[in-house]
Amino acid sequence: MTLQRTADAAMIRADIRTGAFTGHTSGMAPGKLQCNLAILPAVHALDFLRFCQRNPKPCPVVGVSETGDPMLPTLGRDIDIRTDVPRYRVFRDGILSGEVNDIKDLWRDDLVTVALGCSFTFENALIRAGIPVRHIEDGVNVPMFRTNIPLVPAGPFKGNMVVTMRPIPEAMVEQAHEISANFPQAHGAPIAKGDPRALGIQDLSMPDYGDAVAVKPGEVPVYWACGVTPQNVLLDARLPLCITHSPGHMLISDVAEDAETPIYHP
Amino acid sequence: MTLQRTADAAMIRADIRTGAFTGHTSGMAPGKLQCNLAILPAVHALDFLRFCQRNPKPCPVVGVSETGDPMLPTLGRDIDIRTDVPRYRVFRDGILSGEVNDIKDLWRDDLVTVALGCSFTFENALIRAGIPVRHIEDGVNVPMFRTNIPLVPAGPFKGNMVVTMRPIPEAMVEQAHEISANFPQAHGAPIAKGDPRALGIQDLSMPDYGDAVAVKPGEVPVYWACGVTPQNVLLDARLPLCITHSPGHMLISDVAEDAETPIYHP
Numbered sequence: 001m002t003l004q005r006t007a008d009a010a011m012i013r014a015d016i017r018t019g020a021f022t023g024h025t026s027g028m029a030p031g032k033l034q035c036n037l038a039i040l041p042a043v044h045a046l047d048f049l050r051f052c053q054r055n056p057k058p059c060p061v062v063g064v065s066e067t068g069d070p071m072l073p074t075l076g077r078d079i080d081i082r083t084d085v086p087r088y089r090v091f092r093d094g095i096l097s098g099e100v101n102d103i104k105d106l107w108r109d110d111l112v113t114v115a116l117g118c119s120f121t122f123e124n125a126l127i128r129a130g131i132p133v134r135h136i137e138d139g140v141n142v143p144m145f146r147t148n149i150p151l152v153p154a155g156p157f158k159g160n161m162v163v164t165m166r167p168i169p170e171a172m173v174e175q176a177h178e179i180s181a182n183f184p185q186a187h188g189a190p191i192a193k194g195d196p197r198a199l200g201i202q203d204l205s206m207p208d209y210g211d212a213v214a215v216k217p218g219e220v221p222v223y224w225a226c227g228v229t230p231q232n233v234l235l236d237a238r239l240p241l242c243i244t245h246s247p248g249h250m251l252i253s254d255v256a257e258d259a260e261t262p263i264y265h266p
Numbered sequence: 267m268t269l270q271r272t273a274d275a276a277m278i279r280a281d282i283r284t285g286a287f288t289g290h291t292s293g294m295a296p297g298k299l300q301c302n303l304a305i306l307p308a309v310h311a312l313d314f315l316r317f318c319q320r321n322p323k324p325c326p327v328v329g330v331s332e333t334g335d336p337m338l339p340t341l342g343r344d345i346d347i348r349t350d351v352p353r354y355r356v357f358r359d360g361i362l363s364g365e366v367n368d369i370k371d372l373w374r375d376d377l378v379t380v381a382l383g384c385s386f387t388f389e390n391a392l393i394r395a396g397i398p399v400r401h402i403e404d405g406v407n408v409p410m411f412r413t414n415i416p417l418v419p420a421g422p423f424k425g426n427m428v429v430t431m432r433p434i435p436e437a438m439v440e441q442a443h444e445i446s447a448n449f450p451q452a453h454g455a456p457i458a459k460g461d462p463r464a465l466g467i468q469d470l471s472m473p474d475y476g477d478a479v480a481v482k483p484g485e486v487p488v489y490w491a492c493g494v495t496p497q498n499v500l501l502d503a504r505l506p507l508c509i510t511h512s513p514g515h516m517l518i519s520d521v522a523e524d525a526e527t528p529i530y531h532p
Contacts, residue, residue: 046312046378050330053315054340056527064316066420074320074418112312152340152529154332181526184450188526260447260454261322263418 009252010077017083022101024248025086026120033185033257034250035062035075035115036227037085038234039243042067045112047155051233052114054152058161058229060185062262063115070107072115076254076264081113087246094238103243118227118250119164121186121257125179131172134213141248142166143207144226148200151229156237162228163191165204167219176222185262192223199223275518276343283349288367290514291352292386299451299523300516301328301341301381302493303351304500305509308333311378313421317499318380320418324427324495326451328528329381336373338381342520342530347379353512360504369509384493384516385430387452387523391445397438400479407514409473410492414466417495422503428494429457431470433485442488451528458489465489
């Protein structure tokens with residue numbers, strides 16, 4: 001795999017489309033908004049958009065396709081959602097039925113793509129400001145935890161929020177808050193800090209998803225709303241068909257991550 | 267303070283519900299988000315939400331009801347959209363068929379309410395910062411203009427953007443930009459400034475809606491996306507039934523206008 005991680009978004013998507021690249025997208029095309037994905041039948045799309053509107057911290061909608069149209073022109077040039085994501089997960093009745101590198105054979109005239117902002121965006125901004133991001137230093141996945149924070153329901157979509165945790169040096173917590181608040185399309189400001197039990201988290205060394213990281217002396221665990229939230233909610237709704245990206249294998253858009261809106265202007 | 271303000275919004279809505287108040291809501295319940303309204307049949311709601319997502323500057327969605335449910339719990343306590351707006355406009359096939367003080371007799375099981383942020387919010391913030399807002403000084407409606415700026419279409423919804431214009435002293439233009447940018451749920455930063463012809467506006471003294479205001483020497487005309495945009499788009503789509511607020515007669519929510527999200531937490 002010789003692909004430059006700093007190649008531009010269109011070049012990386014081209015290699016993804018041909019199957020030349022099927023890996024994680026963390027750190028690729030710096031400065032471009034990366035997206036979580038939910039592809040679902042149109043009959044459920046209105047309820048899902050209502051759910052996202054009511055839970056904007058875990059579910060920041062950055063793009064919605066036309067029904068049956070695999071293209072996403074508001075997120076970039078020539079984005080075909082059937083081929084331009086490195087890996088997909090296919091769920092039937094809420095059960096993982098397979099992991100694939102394209103969904104050309106699964107596409108249907110009634111599918112709607114919903115793209116959601118992801119935390120890669122504010123992590124880049126934290127690092128630029130000199131704030132350490134432990135799981136990136138350690139080369140592991142961010143630790144994620146189920147919480148007791150209820151989501152606002154819509155139709156069949158309901159549940160509790162999933163959060164990511166990053167240990168931040170106490171003197172930098174306020175700055176980390178302010179920086180991430182600038183990215184409402186990427187989960188925005190933290191939803192809590194400190195005692196995990198206040199969120200119903202029993203043990204920070206036992207994440208529900210991802211990998212554990214150390215919280216060192218002088219560091220505060222800081223919690224951000226997580227894009228796994230809508231994925232869990234979708235699975236729990238047991239839709240007949242639902243397709244998401246595989247964790248870490250995001251859609252790389254042409255939208256600047258610090259743009260005022262997530263709408264691509266050619 | 268917060269309790270008092272919350273009480274204010276609830277008290278005003280109570281007077282609106284009984285019909286004791288049917289006037290403009292400009293300046294009422296300071297600090298609370300006020301909303302433009304679009305009430306439409308569910309069969310068009312997915313397309314309309316897609317349209318708003320693609321045009322977030324003129325169409326910032328702050329609330330969406332369940333289909334057939336007149337309550338808006340994410341925008342405040344006990345908000346009944348059938349009665350809690352001072353005046354409504356009813357459109358049939360894109361034609362104004364009447365103006366009413368409640369829509370109890372018009373409510374149907376297939377209606378969806380979409381609430382959109384309005385510019386009252388950032389005007390309050392401009393005034394607090396000492397930036398003059400001419401139409402408020404003059405006691406008239408803000409001047410609004412059709413532009414040649416195309417909107418991103420969705421289903422039957424398409425057209426050009428409508429903007430408001432406020433003359434700002436040249437030295438304050440940047441500050442006005444920064445302040446309004448803090449309110450993405452209320453049209454956010456200006457979309458342009460200066461020469462009206464660049465937007466296809468022929469004559470600033472002849473607004474398409476609202477009232478003309480003077481642009482004095484040393485002032486720059488500054489243009490913001492306007493909530494009349496989605497109203498025009500809805501009318502042009504000639505839906506069999508569509509209900510909006512009457513201009514200036516907004517829904518007053520319980521959400522703080524500077525809240526990170528427009529979701530009310532009791």
